Structure formats: structure tokens, C-alpha cells
Amino acid sequence: MCTLHLFFQVFSEAPVLFAANRDEYLDRPWRGPGPLATTPRVYGPKDLGAGGTWLGVNEAGLVVSLANHHGTLATGGSLCSRGTVVLETLRHGSADEARRFAEWVAPACKAYTLLIADPDRAYVVDHAPGGTLAYRLLPGCHVVTNARFRDPTDAKAAASRAAMELLVARGSAPGPGDLATLLGEHRAASPDTTPLCIHPGPGDRFGTSSASAVQIDGSGRVDAFWFAPGPPCATPFADLTPSFAP
Numbered sequence: 001m002c003t004l005h006l007f008f009q010v011f012s013e014a015p016v017l018f019a020a021n022r023d024e025y026l027d028r029p030w031r032g033p034g035p036l037a038t039t040p041r042v043y044g045p046k047d048l049g050a051g052g053t054w055l056g057v058n059e060a061g062l063v064v065s066l067a068n069h070h071g072t073l074a075t076g077g078s079l080c081s082r083g084t085v086v087l088e089t090l091r092h093g094s095a096d097e098a099r100r101f102a103e104w105v106a107p108a109c110k111a112y113t114l115l116i117a118d119p120d121r122a123y124v125v126d127h128a129p130g131g132t133l134a135y136r137l138l139p140g141c142h143v144v145t146n147a148r149f150r151d152p153t154d155a156k157a158a159a160s161r162a163a164m165e166l167l168v169a170r171g172s173a174p175g176p177g178d179l180a181t182l183l184g185e186h187r188a189a190s191p192d193t194t195p196l197c198i199h200p201g202p203g204d205r206f207g208t209s210s211a212s213a214v215q216i217d218g219s220g221r222v223d224a225f226w227f228a229p230g231p232p233c234a235t236p237f238a239d240l241t242p243s244f245a246p
Contacts, residue, residue, distance in 0.1 A: 002146050003196055004065050004115050008122045009139035011173040015119040016216035018063050019179040022054055023198050025205045033227050033240045042090045043242040052083020055212055056090045059244040061220025062118045064089045069111035070146045082112050095121035106132040113144045119218050124149050159189035176226045176237040179213045184233035197233050
């Protein structure tokens with residue numbers, strides 16, 4: 001998944017509101033959201049190529065998602081699968097626990113940025129060869145792209161934050177239609193970046209394969225899990241919210 005958006009503690013009714021596109025080789029096999037683990041219960045889409053997932057939620061109200069760094073999608077191997085990192089991070093009961101695990105496992109993996117959030121805490125763990133940085137996020141709008149987190153030259157992240165702030169100015173949490181519009185942007189923020197919603201040209205295999213949005217309330221209940229099995233500009237979100245009731 002290439003661009004991750006988090007409204008953290010911005011809306012009282014939804015302290016965690018997450019929306020993202022997955023940009024991937026379009027012939028890479030995957031399946032839509034479903035159960036991924038039972039202890040704790042974890043829910044999300046599944047990558048059928050290497051296992052694991054690019055996004056998930058668990059019954060404690062924890063959301064975890066990952067963006068690969070530029071140029072690392074099909075290069076070399078590592079001791080861990082990045083999709084497995086997401087799944088294993090979701091086995092923890094809080095964002096604090098998940099962040100500690102993510103920092104521990106990162107040196108075995110190729111470069112990525114991991115977003116971790118629950119209603120109380122949110123973190124980004126940004127890993128590249130030679131170092132891992134962890135950031136605690138303050139309330140507000142946060143964006144993760146394929147660049148290093150908080151890179152001041154990241155025009156794509158800056159454009160997405162501006163679009164998020166316009167939604168915040170409306171005063172209530174955006175619904176699936178607003179989030180689909182956010183994710184369906186076709187204008188590139190600069191000549192050297194891709195748009196949020198990527199449509200491959202002739203002979204290309206890479207593009208936006210799906211979109212997701214997750215809303216969690218203050219008690220940690222997953223209020224909504226919206227999923228579009230294609231580019232969000234043309235594929236409606238379906239409500240696939242899991243039930244974690246006993």
C-alpha cells in the first residue's frame with residue numbers, strides 16, 4: 001500500500017479514521033477482507049503471493065498498515081516478509097506494544113514505513129538499512145507515502161494533508177464517499193510523483209489495485225471497514241465491517 005492517511009483524534013466520534021490505496025503489481029494475487037488470525041482476532045485483506053497483509057485491524061481496536069519505500073518492491077530478499085510484519089504487529093493488544101515489537105523486528109526487513117494506531121496512541125516506524133526511527137503522532141492529519149516519513153520534499157504527502165484538512169474543516173468525520181474522493185485523486189502533486197489513484201499505461205502491470213477505509217471509536221470498536229476491490233475512482237466502497245462480538 002503506497003499512500004496511507006490517518007485522521008488521529010481529530011473527530012470525537014472516530015479517534016482513528018484511516019484511508020489508503022494499495023498500489024501493487026496488478027497480477028499479484030490477493031483476496032478481500034476476512035479473518036487473518038484468531039488470537040487475537042485479526043481482520044483484513046490477504047496477500048496470496050507471500051502471505052500476510054498490507055492492512056489489518058484487531059479486536060482491541062488496533063490498526064496497522066505498511067508502505068514500502070521507493071525502489072524496494074521487487075528488489076532482493078530479506079529475513080522477513082513485510083506483509084508478515086503487519087500481521088505479527090497486529091497480534092498485540094495496544095499501539096504501545098505494537099510499536100515496541102515493530103522496532104524490534106525492523107532490522108531483519110527491507111525498507112518500509114509502518115503506521116500503527118489505536119484510539120489512545122499512534123506511531124510511525126520508519127525503517128531503512130542502517131537505522132529505524134519511531135515517531136509518536138500527535139492529534140491531527142498524518143500521511144505516509146513511499147518516501148521517508150516527514151521528508152520535507154515529499155510533495156505527495158503535503159498535497160494529501162492539505163486535502164485532509166479541507167475535510168476536517170467540515171466539522172464531522174468524512175464518510176466513505178468523501179474518502180473515496182480523497183483516494184481517487186488523479187493529479188500528481190509534482191512532476192516526479194505519482195497520483196494517489198494510479199492507472200497503468202499500455203504494457204504496465206503496476207497500479208492501484210484496491211482501497212480501504214477503517215473507522216474506530218473511542219472504546220476500540222471497529223465501527224466501519226470499507227473496501228473497494230479496484231481503483232477508488234471507479235470502484236464503490238463496500239461495507240465489510242467485521243464483528244468482533246464474543
